[in-house]
Amino acid sequence: MSEPYEHHEYDVLIIGAGGAGLRAAIEAKQRGLSVGIVTKSLLGKAHTVMAEGGMAAAMGNVYPEDNWMVHFRDTMRGGKYLNNYRMAELHAKEAPDRVWELEQWGALFDRTTDGKILQRDFGGHRYARLAHVGDRTGLELIRTLQQKVVSLGTDVFMECKVLQLVHDAQGRIAGCVGYWRATGEFVTFQAKTVILATGGIGKSWKITSNSWESTGDGHAMALWAGANLIDMECVQFHPTGMVWPLSVRGLLVTESVRGDGGVLRNSLGERFMFNYVPEMFRAETADSEEEGDRWYDDHSAGRRPPELLPRDEVARAINSEVKAGRGSPHGGVFLDIASRRTPEFIRRRLPSMYHQFMELAGVDITREAMEIGPTCHYMMGGVQVDADSQETVVPGLFAAGEVGGGMHGANRLGGNSLSDLVVFGRRAGIGAAEYITSGQAATAFDQGEVDAAVEAALAPLSREGGENPYDIQHDLQEMMQANVGIIRNAEELAEAAIKLDEFTERVKNISVKGPRVYNPGWNLATDLPAMITVSKSVTLGATLRKESRGGHTREDFPNPSPEFGKINFAQSSDGGAWDSPINVVESPILILPDDLKALLEETK
């Protein structure tokens, strides 16, 4: 007994309007396909806008000796070799063209003295490699792509929440069902291909740099629809989030502060990162403050300071300092650029950070140190895809950007996300176009799946006396922060798994008050199934990976293990419902060809 829903049909339907979704749309549109983009927010507000430091691309504008091979090596080492090597290879090779392409579409990057795109230093990158605009590079990226998408006349469905993917009778992806936030009315999209570009999952943690949108919708919908998720245990906790005042706890402080000369100190004033240099990075890291300081001026005069180790290393070190009682007054450590650079330099290079601390914390970062601590920031894990086409195992379903898995392995380097978005957004657009050309695409969808999704979404509105969705979200965030945070162990993970089953039952008893028109309580009720699904998936992966690698740290297995380094855990849904159990298989990581392997084995 289905209502006659509003209905649209496209060759390519893209869910998500951040960098990956918009770049995929441009590609498909330029190939003559009909393209629709669906976004939960207004166009231009996606989480890409929050990216600050820059996009990594070995253009060699500042250090001519940089090239894709060095970038590839840095990415694989940063990811602790868990990466899909082919994605890391394509990314390193194609990122420069994607940056130059943005410039052709109107982006205005900061310049070198000879008029080229300026590149800045970031953690884990051997050379200054990040194209940037001050500390608002994400805004430049999304605005450029947004303006290009609009100039091509692409259809954009704003403030539309997708609930579920739908299949055809043969199990191919055939579209999706969602609702308009502004009216609460349902809408169906029939499409030959669907590209997921839904971003991350950070909203399931209490301390996070992510916005309300990062509820893992794409991860969860892909799992329910039959795709595999890999590396879900690999969650990045960014070392530098704000810690005070409490209302902004978790808000991102860009890595550019360290790239531009900022250093970390504990309550004793020590640059403690010198005590946390792991063996793997010892040969390329400075062993004295003097050497590190020389490096900022000339990379051939010294090795990189340890503040610019990959993010996983820095986040763990900060965690250890705070635990050892050497933290700042509000439970972080100090990030100091005031004593190292002039106020003019700081204001020009880090205008958003200056503004953010001045307005929200009353701290002048040109005069005082910032208090910072780790914050849940990025999901390395995601939908398992073919590196070249971004196609999943479900025919017609593609995934690009943060929702895709494999590119970053166990830990992402700063700056590799914005370039990931445009490299693999474009490839997903090409992949979708080629899939359509091959003639296998679905032509009708299963109305039964649509009706079931609508019925489930409406249930909380008619239920009396149930729970407030905000209470469940709050408890979920507290629990994930405590049990599946930066440092994990078997006992806490086991407890998390039990609690997640309890949350599942609680979600089935939500009551929502008010109308369907722009009702945030109802919106949250429809986000919670995805939030709980991805939380279960992260917990399951973290339980199985009995080693420490990249963003995944087990205090009961503190070292990396060669055996676990050979596998990704691939998770799939056993039943396809949001509360179905999750199956896991060990998926061997791709074996590197000898020529790429040789790049990793170079010592310098």
Place this chain on the structure above:
Amino acid sequence: MAQVTMRVWRGDASGGDFATYNLEQNEGEVVLDVIHRIQATEAPDLACRWNCKAGKCGSCSAEINGKPRLMCMTRMDELPAGPVTVTPMKTFPIIRDLVTDVSFNYVQAAKVPALMPPPMPEGGYRMFQEDVARGQEFRKCIECFMCQDVCHVIRDHEDNKTHYAGPRFFIRYAELEMHPLDQNDRRDFIREEAGLGYCNITKCCTEVCPEHIKITDNAIIPLKERVVDAHYDPVAWLGRKIRRKPKTSALDAAVQPAP
């Protein structure tokens, strides 16, 4: 703990009224924090937009004590004592509570004649920092649409929305007109379709800009001059000598003034 009284406009296109909420105010909170606590407790259906909560996305624009502000960047302890009034932006039609229909801005965005650059040379375009800096100021815009909200041309005259783009798009046009690579000519369009002449330079837009973009002085006034100046040459930058200089470090490359 300090107590605060929030008067929040609740309603839809058919009408509405202020609802009053009394709650605690914690140290360092911004208006959006308090709105979120109302949502999480007393009124889970209280509609508001937000995303980044850091002044970067421009979603949470509202009128706080009658002035357009970002809720995420307005600290409670900076507001005068007494009840805090939060209302939706006035210039746009109400959807519900604090959420307005800002589609006017997206209609205007779709009309913008795109950038038209020359083919890219091998190794990328050469542009100098001093030449991109002007456009970069306008590209700081986070599209909060508060400049549109406060602009009298459309705030007080709904019928002008068909032929007036508003300050947000005047800085977009200024950015494109000043873009070192652009070869498109929008001068007639800006005058005839975007309604630049309706702006009478009251600078209300500049005053509310959370990015402190000098909308009137740096965009609208130069744009007005260019639109009427037939002798303006948008590719004057081409005459600039391109001088190569070997860099010594990233820091040098960053801090030295352009040649």
